[in-house]
Amino acid sequence: MSKEKFERTKPHVNVGTIGHVDHGKTTLTAALTKVSAEQFGSGEFK
Numbered sequence: 001m002s003k004e005k006f007e008r009t010k011p012h013v014n015v016g017t018i019g020h021v022d023h024g025k026t027t028l029t030a031a032l033t034k035v036s037a038e039q040f041g042s043g044e045f046k
């Protein structure tokens with residue numbers, strides 16, 4: 001096993017959501033992902 005230190009080259013965020021069915025968890029996650037991609041230049045979402 002390698003003893004090298006892992007160097008993170010991309011931003012990383014864990015987001016947890018708890019809520020009842022049909023209360024917008026997926027919509028919220030999609031909106032956060034889109035805003036993050038637009039703000040940090042990912043280019044995945046347009």
